[in-house]
Amino acid sequence: IGKEIYCFDEVDSTNIIAKELAEDDAREGTVVIAKTQTRGRGRRGKKWISPRGGIWMSIILRPEIPPAEAPHLTLVTGVAVAKTLKREFGLDVGIKWPNDILIGDKKVCGILMEAHARFNTIEYIVVGIGIDTNVDVDLFPEEFREGATSLKKELGREVDSVDLIRKLLVEFEKVYDDFKNGGFPEILNEWRRFSKTIGSYVEIRKQLGETVRGEAVGVNSEGALILELDNGDLRKIVSGECIHLRS
Numbered sequence: 001i002g003k004e005i006y007c008f009d010e011v012d013s014t015n016i017i018a019k020e021l022a023e024d025d026a027r028e029g030t031v032v033i034a035k036t037q038t039r040g041r042g043r044r045g046k047k048w049i050s051p052r053g054g055i056w057m058s059i060i061l062r063p064e065i066p067p068a069e070a071p072h073l074t075l076v077t078g079v080a081v082a083k084t085l086k087r088e089f090g091l092d093v094g095i096k097w098p099n100d101i102l103i104g105d106k107k108v109c110g111i112l113m114e115a116h117a118r119f120n121t122i123e124y125i126v127v128g129i130g131i132d133t134n135v136d137v138d139l140f141p142e143e144f145r146e147g148a149t150s151l152k153k154e155l156g157r158e159v160d161s162v163d164l165i166r167k168l169l170v171e172f173e174k175v176y177d178d179f180k181n182g183g184f185p186e187i188l189n190e191w192r193r194f195s196k197t198i199g200s201y202v203e204i205r206k207q208l209g210e211t212v213r214g215e216a217v218g219v220n221s222e223g224a225l226i227l228e229l230d231n232g233d234l235r236k237i238v239s240g241e242c243i244h245l246r247s
């Protein structure tokens with residue numbers, strides 16, 4: 001990971017650049033980083049505010065896994081980011097299923113996994129990681145400000161982004177290698193230890209406007225969230241669906 005790193009001052013989205021490079025046969029582990037993004041993308045087609053001072057990066061992966069397992073990479077990446085932030089800063093780091101990294105109950109990092117498959121085989125996966133490091137989230141438009149925080153805000157000082165990127169990539173490589181060597185069950189256990197979702201009452205908005213409510217009781221071996229509905233039934237939610245934590 002990171003043997004080839006492309007650094008830009010400004011791009012539309014590092015995920016888009018990474019996709020183009022991957023289509024051009026860029027090798028596994030190629031990393032794209034930008035100081036700012038003009039069209040940063042979040043999940044579900046949402047905009048992702050990406051001012052200077054944050055870490056906006058994408059990693060190209062070519063794992064030999066069935067497309068159905070691609071969402072595992074979201075959890076793998078979450079564990080790598082959470083472990084790095086916890087180790088480097090000792091903050092109260094948590095994960096909200098499937099992909100938000102929290103400090104306390106505020107979001108500091110989002111992960112956008114995009115898998116590209118052909119004939120039921122993965123050609124490549126782009127994992128986008130956005131971290132609000134030295135960013136002033138209080139200046140974000142209101143809808144983005146709510147529930148967001150930055151490392152700078154939590155620590156009361158700026159962090160060294162280059163150093164953090166280096167440590168993140170080292171950790172990512174470790175967790176990703178474990179994943180490729182069949183270590184997903186153990187990675188899931190680490191994920192569970194970081195989870196702020198399990199044990200809380202959540203509301204999931206499904207694609208077609210349906211809303212499911214229940215207590216998140218666990219994550220199964222595929223990384224899907226298990227909800228216990230109000231009537232006691234269990235329901236499996238795969239990532240790609242949107243989750244709202246309710247207190």
Ligand code: BTN
Binds near residue numbers: 048055
């Ligand atoms: C989310 O939580 O909605 C996911 C946000 C992912 C943002 C990152 S920033 C780097 C990469 N490029 C993008 O356009 N998005 C991801």
